[in-house]
Amino acid sequence: MSDILVLGPQFRSPNIRAALARTGLSGPIVTITAGWQEREGELAALEGHLDQPVRDLRLYERAEAVFNQDAELHDTHRLRQADLRRLQELYRIRLAHAKTAARELFATSDDSELMRNARRAALSAIRRLDAEHLKAIGRIHARWDARLGVRTRPMLARQLAELEHLVEQAGIVCLAGGHVAVLLNRLRLFGLERLLRTRPVIAWSAGAMAISERIVLFHDHPPQGAGNAEIFEAGLGLVRGTVFLPHAASRLALGDRDRVSLLTRRLSPAACITLDDGSMLHWHRGRLVACANSSRLKRTGGTAALDTTR
Amino acid sequence: MSRTPGETTLLAADARVEIDALEHVRRSPIVDPGGVTFVYRGAADAVSLRLWIHGLPATQPFERVGETDLWVLRVELPGNSRIEYKFAVTRDGSEEWILDPMNPLRAADPFGANSVAQGHGYVRPEWTVSDGQARAGAIEEITVHSAALGDERHIGVYVPARFRRSRHYPLLIVHDGFDYLRYADLRVVLDNLIHRLEIPPLIAAFTQSPDRLEEYAGHDGHARFVAVEIPELLQHSFPLHPSPAARGLIGASFGAVASLHAAWRHPGAFGRLALQSGSFAFADIGHHRRSSTFDPVARFVNEFRRRPGRPAERMYLSCGIYESLIYENRSLVPLLRHHGIEVRYEEVRDGHNWENWRDRLQSALTWLFPGPLWMIYE
Numbered sequence: 001m002s003d004i005l006v007l008g009p010q011f012r013s014p015n016i017r018a019a020l021a022r023t024g025l026s027g028p029i030v031t032i033t034a035g036w037q038e039r040e041g042e043l044a045a046l047e048g049h050l051d052q053p054v055r056d057l058r059l060y061e062r063a064e065a066v067f068n069q070d071a072e073l074h075d076t077h078r079l080r081q082a083d084l085r086r087l088q089e090l091y092r093i094r095l096a097h098a099k100t101a102a103r104e105l106f107a108t109s110d111d112s113e114l115m116r117n118a119r120r121a122a123l124s125a126i127r128r129l130d131a132e133h134l135k136a137i138g139r140i141h142a143r144w145d146a147r148l149g150v151r152t153r154p155m156l157a158r159q160l161a162e163l164e165h166l167v168e169q170a171g172i173v174c175l176a177g178g179h180v181a182v183l184l185n186r187l188r189l190f191g192l193e194r195l196l197r198t199r200p201v202i203a204w205s206a207g208a209m210a211i212s213e214r215i216v217l218f219h220d221h222p223p224q225g226a227g228n229a230e231i232f233e234a235g236l237g238l239v240r241g242t243v244f245l246p247h248a249a250s251r252l253a254l255g256d257r258d259r260v261s262l263l264t265r266r267l268s269p270a271a272c273i274t275l276d277d278g279s280m281l282h283w284h285r286g287r288l289v290a291c292a293n294s295s296r297l298k299r300t301g302g303t304a305a306l307d308t309t310r
Numbered sequence: 311m312s313r314t315p316g317e318t319t320l321l322a323a324d325a326r327v328e329i330d331a332l333e334h335v336r337r338s339p340i341v342d343p344g345g346v347t348f349v350y351r352g353a354a355d356a357v358s359l360r361l362w363i364h365g366l367p368a369t370q371p372f373e374r375v376g377e378t379d380l381w382v383l384r385v386e387l388p389g390n391s392r393i394e395y396k397f398a399v400t401r402d403g404s405e406e407w408i409l410d411p412m413n414p415l416r417a418a419d420p421f422g423a424n425s426v427a428q429g430h431g432y433v434r435p436e437w438t439v440s441d442g443q444a445r446a447g448a449i450e451e452i453t454v455h456s457a458a459l460g461d462e463r464h465i466g467v468y469v470p471a472r473f474r475r476s477r478h479y480p481l482l483i484v485h486d487g488f489d490y491l492r493y494a495d496l497r498v499v500l501d502n503l504i505h506r507l508e509i510p511p512l513i514a515a516f517t518q519s520p521d522r523l524e525e526y527a528g529h530d531g532h533a534r535f536v537a538v539e540i541p542e543l544l545q546h547s548f549p550l551h552p553s554p555a556a557r558g559l560i561g562a563s564f565g566a567v568a569s570l571h572a573a574w575r576h577p578g579a580f581g582r583l584a585l586q587s588g589s590f591a592f593a594d595i596g597h598h599r600r601s602s603t604f605d606p607v608a609r610f611v612n613e614f615r616r617r618p619g620r621p622a623e624r625m626y627l628s629c630g631i632y633e634s635l636i637y638e639n640r641s642l643v644p645l646l647r648h649h650g651i652e653v654r655y656e657e658v659r660d661g662h663n664w665e666n667w668r669d670r671l672q673s674a675l676t677w678l679f680p681g682p683l684w685m686i687y688e
Contacts, residue, residue, distance in 0.1 A: 009687075037477075038474040038476050038477050177688045180686070217684045222508075224654075224680060247687060
């Protein structure tokens with residue numbers, strides 16, 4: 001299994017070059033910046049950080065070209081997305097009630113056995129809901145994948161052949177952040193999971209979320225709504241047992257122990273890992289061998305600096 | 311009754327302010343959890359506080375401290391309040407309205423400026439202050455001929471940073487747009503909220519009527535200008551999203567009336583409305599209780615209350631509880647909800663002023679156009 005390097009956001013305090021030097025990874029780099037949507041492939045800043053030219057796989061642009069030429073595929077893709085959106089809305093309604101109950105129970109000072117049992121039951125209900133939701137997402141994908149016959153579409157097959165060629169020539173594949181749903185959709189559309197397993201991967205922010213097992217959307221103080229973290233999708237699963245939380249310092253109320261504890265216990269046994277400026281985690285042969293400037297959320301609330309023994 | 315130096319006194323039950331300490335005060339007002347104490351130092355025959363707070367007297371006299379030139383007045387003010395005021399200073403029989411000399415906080419508006427008292431706990435929202443990390447949008451100014459109004463109008467167009475012709479943008483039309491820019495920091499707010507992903511990048515058009523009391527008060531020509539002419543014009547120059555859900559109107563005071571009227575006269579043109587401190591004069595029976603300036607407003611609002619229809623799918627309303635308009639705004643909310651409109655309504659401890667409207671822009675704009683906050687991790 002190839003090396004995987006996961007980083008914090010790169011636009012303010014980039015550390016990608018230092019991370020490469022530290023891990024000894026080198027070679028020609030291809031990038032996936034589909035998460036940047038219309039700004040895909042605007043690589044000047046990244047090339048500046050890396051001090052070397054890079055080539056973008058242009059998944060966003062390729063997908064647009066495929067959709068333009070294959071109306072049936074495009075329509076089917078839209079229907080699938082509409083199904084997923086609706087499913088997410090329904091999940092959100094159920095989640096809001098479940099979270100309200102859990103927060104209320106966790107906020108009391110009562111530590112009786114009855115209350116402890118009630119808290120456990122409330123947490124289990126959320127975990128069951130999350131698991132059911134992920135399965136329902138999987139069923140939608142399976143149904144539409146079968147209907148789409150993705151692998152048999154000539155336009156897609158041509159694009160995939162080109163992508164295979166480009167990745168084979170590369171020493172490293174970089175997955176940038178951006179819109180996590182757009183990024184994940186494009187990775188899925190072109191079936192890049194297999195290709196990404198053949199090369200060292202560097203991923204940050206939404207890119208890191210996309211290569212994890214489970215993508216969790218989160219913001220503890222949005223301008224509207226309760227800020228309930230929600231399960232969004234299964235990721236590509238290149239990194240297992242970890243939920244990545246980019247921009248955790250600004251998006252999460254890390255000082256709120258009840259909130260942190262609830263999130264951590266809800267997502268366990270996966271480790272909730274913060275990715276902020278300067279974060280770096282290095283997996284070699286499936287094992288975390290180095291990390292810096294990253295924290296793990298604790299079951300008791302609060303955070304602990306991440307180390308390789310986690 | 312005057313107070314004397316050396317006296318330790320209660321200016322209010324929960325605010326013990328020592329008169330001697332007042333001698334050293336360099337900043338007014340003094341804020342405590344229950345209110346504020348205004349301080350004026352200078353030669354005067356009388357000093358009074360002038361403010362525009364519904365429920366409080368418009369004029370409140372200061373007390374002179376003994377034979378000194380120190381004048382004080384304590385006003386109860388609930389936490390998180392914001393009020394604007396002036397001092398009226400009488401000398402030799404003539405009265406002059408001045409800004410509080412010991413208060414650096416000022417709020418500008420089209421009529422000049424007022425001093426600002428921020429109650430205990432009030433903090434200016436950080437998203438109203440320029441953020442060096444936020445990419446700045448650009449404002450283009452254009453002159454357009456309006457057939458509906460029969461003359462030329464000057465409008466500003468906000469184009470967000472990283473604008474792309476390949477993307478479709480929501481359109482927000484802003485009544486009194488240049489005032490929103492000048493007095494409510496709307497440009498900074500748009501830059502910041504877009505940067506924070508709280509609203510999507512959008513195009514905003516700023517209009518400014520030369521006769522707002524007429525054109526904003528249920529004027530069909532103006533409604534057509536806003537609902538038809540501006541969107542048609544901008545559609546030629548910018549890639550605007552065609553859905554009503556991506557079309558919004560915002561306005562404050564009479565601008566809120568104009569927004570509601572334009573959307574009501576052109577159903578389907580706007581899916582989103584933000585109405586701040588709307589001057590929604592009406593009368594369920596008899597005549598409305600305001601001046602004749604409000605006659606056309608009341609005609610429209612009365613008609614609207616009889617048959618509201620569904621001028622937009624989603625609306626944001628706000629009003630300060632220190633405004634006389636609070637009753638009119640409150641009474642609109644159940645009517646809108648009854649007709650299937652998704653309403654977010656906020657009341658705040660503030661008056662009828664631009665900083666009130668500025669401080670509500672995050673709530674308003676994120677309700678109208680929620681951004682991709684949950685989806686983007688850069």
